[in-house]
Amino acid sequence: xxxxxxxxxxxxxxxxxxxxxxxxxxxxxxxxxxxxxxxxxxxxxxxxxxxxxxxxxxxxxxxxxxxxxxxxxxxxxxxxxxxxxxxxxxxxxxxxxxxxxxxxxxxxxxxxxxxxxxxxxxxxxxxxxxxxxxxxxxxxxxxxxxxxxxxxxxxxxxxxxxxxxxxxxxxxxxxxxxxxxxxxxxxxxxxxxxxxxxxxxxxxxxxxxxxxxxxxxxxxxxxxxxxxxxxxxxxxxxxxxxxxxxxxxxxxxxxxxxxxxxxxxxxxxxxxxxxxxxxxxxxxxxxxxxxxxxxxxxxxxxxxxxxxxxxxxxx
Amino acid sequence: xxxxxxxxxxxxxxxxxxxxxxxxxxxxxxxxxxxxxxxxxxxxxxxxxxxxxxxxxxxxxxxxxxxxxxxxxxxxxxxxxxxxxxxxxxxxxxxxxxxxxxxxxxxxxxxxxxxxxxxxxxxxxxxxxxxxxxxxxxxxxxxxxxxxxxxxxxxxxxxxxxxxxxxxxxxxxxxxxxxxxxxxxxxxxxxxxxxxxxxxxxxxxxxxxxxxxxxxxxxxxxxxxxxxxxxxxxxxxxxxxxxxxxxxxxxxxxxxxxxxxxxxxxxxxxxxxxxxxxxxxxxxxxxxxxxxxxxxxxxxxxxxxxxxxxxxxxxxxxxxxxxxxxxxxxxxxxxxxxxxxxxxxxxxxxxxxxxxxxxxxxxxxxxxxxxxxxxxxxxxxxxxxxxxxxxxxxxxxxxxxxxxxxxxxxxxxxxxxxxxxxxxxxxxxxxxxxxxxxxxxxxxxxxxxxxxxxxxxxxxxxxxxxxxxxxxxxxxxxxxxxxxxxxxxxxxx
Numbered sequence: 127x128x129x130x131x132x133x134x135x136x137x138x139x140x141x142x143x144x145x146x147x148x149x150x151x152x153x154x155x156x157x158x159x160x161x162x163x164x165x166x167x168x169x170x171x172x173x174x175x176x177x178x179x180x181x182x183x184x185x186x187x188x189x190x191x192x193x194x195x196x197x198x199x200x201x202x203x204x205x206x207x208x209x210x211x212x213x214x215x216x217x218x219x220x221x222x223x224x225x226x227x228x229x230x231x232x233x234x235x236x237x238x239x240x241x242x243x244x245x246x247x248x249x250x251x252x253x254x255x256x257x258x259x260x261x262x263x264x265x266x267x268x269x270x271x272x273x274x275x276x277x278x279x280x281x282x283x284x285x286x287x288x289x290x291x292x293x294x295x296x297x298x299x300x301x302x303x304x305x306x307x308x309x310x311x312x313x314x315x316x317x318x319x320x321x322x323x324x325x326x327x328x329x330x331x332x333x334x335x336x337x338x339x340x341x342x343x344x345x346x347x348x349x350x351x352x353x354x355x356x357x358x359x360x361x362x363x364x365x366x367x368x369x370x371x372x373x374x375x376x377x378x379x380x381x382x383x384x385x386x387x388x389x390x391x392x393x394x395x396x397x398x399x400x401x402x403x404x405x406x407x408x409x410x411x412x413x414x415x416x417x418x419x420x421x422x423x424x425x426x427x428x429x430x431x432x433x434x435x436x437x438x439x440x441x
Numbered sequence: 442x443x444x445x446x447x448x449x450x451x452x453x454x455x456x457x458x459x460x461x462x463x464x465x466x467x468x469x470x471x472x473x474x475x476x477x478x479x480x481x482x483x484x485x486x487x488x489x490x491x492x493x494x495x496x497x498x499x500x501x502x503x504x505x506x507x508x509x510x511x512x513x514x515x516x517x518x519x520x521x522x523x524x525x526x527x528x529x530x531x532x533x534x535x536x537x538x539x540x541x542x543x544x545x546x547x548x549x550x551x552x553x554x555x556x557x558x559x560x561x562x563x564x565x566x567x568x569x570x571x572x573x574x575x576x577x578x579x580x581x582x583x584x585x586x587x588x589x590x591x592x593x594x595x596x597x598x599x600x601x602x603x604x605x606x607x608x609x610x611x612x613x614x615x616x617x618x619x620x621x622x623x624x625x626x627x628x629x630x631x632x633x634x635x636x637x638x639x640x641x642x643x644x645x646x647x648x649x650x651x652x653x654x655x656x657x658x659x660x661x662x663x664x665x666x667x668x669x670x671x672x673x674x675x676x677x678x679x680x681x682x683x684x685x686x687x688x689x690x691x692x693x694x695x696x697x698x699x700x701x702x703x704x705x706x707x708x709x710x711x712x713x714x715x716x717x718x719x720x721x722x723x724x725x726x727x728x729x730x731x732x733x734x735x736x737x738x739x740x741x742x743x744x745x746x747x748x749x750x751x752x753x754x755x756x757x758x759x760x761x762x763x764x765x766x767x768x769x770x771x772x773x774x775x776x777x778x779x780x781x782x783x784x785x786x787x788x789x790x791x792x793x794x795x796x797x798x799x800x801x802x803x804x805x806x807x808x809x810x811x812x813x814x815x816x817x818x819x820x821x822x823x824x825x826x827x828x829x830x831x832x833x834x835x836x837x838x839x840x841x842x843x844x845x846x847x848x849x850x851x852x853x854x855x856x857x858x859x860x861x862x863x864x865x866x867x868x869x870x871x872x873x874x875x876x877x878x879x880x881x882x883x884x885x886x887x888x889x890x891x892x893x894x895x896x897x898x899x900x901x902x903x904x905x906x907x908x909x910x911x912x913x914x915x916x917x918x919x920x921x922x923x924x925x926x927x928x929x930x931x932x933x934x
Contacts, residue, residue, distance in 0.1 A: 315549045
């Protein structure tokens with residue numbers, strides 16, 4: 127009986143760790159800078175998390191089928207570049223480009239399944255393709271996002287600042303799509319035991335292609351939101367998203383293999399990763415040191431995650 | 442629609458299937474009638490699981506016809522089509538997603554649960570079937586499969602397959618369904634199978650437990666070497682007759698029975714000694730220069746023993762295992778534990794020899810080359826160049842490389858984990874000769890094999906059953922019947 131309780135305890139710890147890390151960071155920020163505890167303060171602190179949330183959801187789709195996407199950063203950059211160049215002038219062509227990009231993602235998924243290729247290799251290769259396309263579109267940083275997009279991203283949402291609304295929306299969307307829906311169950315099943323899924327008659331090629339297409343869709347959304355915030359783009363605007371999105375998924379309770387992912391945790395993880403950067407600014411850490419310190423925070427949280435997983439195995 | 446044989450439900454005619462060099466099915470005819478339970482028995486590698494995979498649509502046969510309810514089903518036979526017509530299967534390796542709950546696993550198998558509350562509906566249906574087959578199972582629909590014991594998982598998988606749904610359920614194929622069930626659950630399942638066929642449904646039961654086969658089935662089909670060798674009504678046969686049919690000796694060109702005993706000298710030093718944990722059971726001993734065979738059904742502890750010996754020579758991990766010398770391992774599952782896929786043929790051999798080939802912590806490249814060349818000639822390896830990638834070789838030649846890796850090392854004890862799986866006859870003959878030669882030089886072989894004829898190359902044979910040694914046979918005492926008897930006895934008891 128007590129072992130069952132210990133197991134439950136560890137499980138609760140597993141689930142609340144991302145929220146715990148986020149609240150700790152928030153508390154620390156508010157303690158250093160009480161004025162941040164306002165509509166504008168929170169907006170400023172977490173604004174950059176909005177595109178990252180969707181990029182992390184894209185990464186989460188891929189991790190849910192036990193693959194890894196090393197191209198999501200360049201892909202978001204490409205979507206942002208399309209948003210800053212084609213979208214204002216030739217919207218139909220821009221839409222076509224987005225559709226083609228998502229289709230390319232789906233094709234990559236189908237290829238990975240049918241040819242049994244390692245996803246890391248395929249997506250690493252694709253990352254250079256995305257970067258190349260972005261450089262072709264936008265050789266120097268610049269461009270201009272369409273007005274409707276910039277004003278939508280600057281919209282003053284009622285009651286709560288936009289990042290909070292977006293986080294709630296992204297978490298709910300992810301939860302319904304991956305945790306609650308039958309399709310999501312199938313996706314996680316594919317990550318857990320592909321043979322079992324194939325043996326009950328599902329086409330793994332179509333399934334994996336669908337997962338990758340959804341990831342591409344989330345990537346396009348992330349790129350559009352990013353370019354709406356910054357109003358201009360550059361081909362490397364989101365390259366760090368690749369690794370940060372993986373960190374967000376793992377921080378949120380996902381695992382690299384076995385189809386274990388948590389959409390709510392992923393969104394919280396994306397918020398935490400963004401806040402860690404802001405927190406260091408508030409601590410007046412020199413920008414030179416910030417990246418290293420961010421890494422340190424990540425190591426601490428992921429270390430905790432590993433320790434909890436170990437407890438789980440023992441319990 | 443003309444139904445010439447009304448009671449015939451599912452029929453395979455002249456079905457053949459080969460995996461590379463291995464002919465798993467050589468023209469099998471197999472029938473299931475409506476309301477009949479057919480027991481399918483045979484040795485490991487007799488083709489039972491392959492036949493089942495063809496019937497359930499997970500494997501496409503190379504040749505042959507399938508007929509369902511009197512109609513020929515063409516080349517479009519796949520899992521989907523099989524399920525649409527009502528053919529369902531429970532596989533030997535469990536096919537549940539460990540990261541999903543019971544209800545979610547149910548949904549994956551049967552997509553008819555729709556709407557917001559599909560989870561509840563799917564869970565309730567699965568629970569209802571579990572209650573019917575395994576009353577008192579103690580499972581909940583929202584439990585995650587990964588947290589269940591293997592026996593419970595098997596119960597869930599069986600219940601999932603038996604749960605009626607939008608799709609028909611006409612034939613149930615069960616491959617070793619009781620292998621991880623305890624006695625009570627196994628009895629519950631067998632009772633349920635009788636109820637199931639009494640409703641006019643059909644069942645194909647694959648099992649090594651002959652007692653189960655004789656309790657449940659109406660007809661017994663015996664397979665051997667990819668062929669059906671006997672099909673007889675259960676009431677008209679006996680256990681002895683079935684065992685004899687399973688083990689009928691194929692006429693081998695060179696009967697290995699006549700291999701001259703090379704060693705057996707009692708004064709040779711003891712090199713392996715494994716004492717049994719329980720006094721009732723036998724331990725395992727091996728002298729220098731002996732070839733020891735490990736027999737019995739697959740997965741009954743033979744590989745575990747080899748791994749214990751391997752661990753025992755590196756460190757004295759267990760007090761009950763004593764190994765007097767270095768060991769080298771020949772893997773049977775080449776792709777998983779054998780070859781380094783990106784390395785050359787020569788490197789795949791020499792990776793086992795580094796202790797001899799190293800000179801001041803660096804590899805002696807010239808020595809490596811000469812030694813590899815030596816083994817290439819000794820084994821008759823068919824390749825133009827040893828620097829080619831390992832996958833340029835055929836399966837049999839890859840296996841020869843693994844033998845070279847082990848035999849070229851300085852280890853005095855060679856552990857072999859069913860190394861002839863999927864190897865052609867020519868390679869086998871070469872390797873048997875090599876083993877005999879090396880044994881004469883004082884090397885010890887511990888050889889797990891699933892091929893009965895190979896046991897005649899051993900000086901002594903230990904028969905395994907449920908992780909323990911069930912009996913010991915010298916070469917003179919060896920017969921297939923005695924091995925089968927020892928393998929089955931304790932299970933049946």
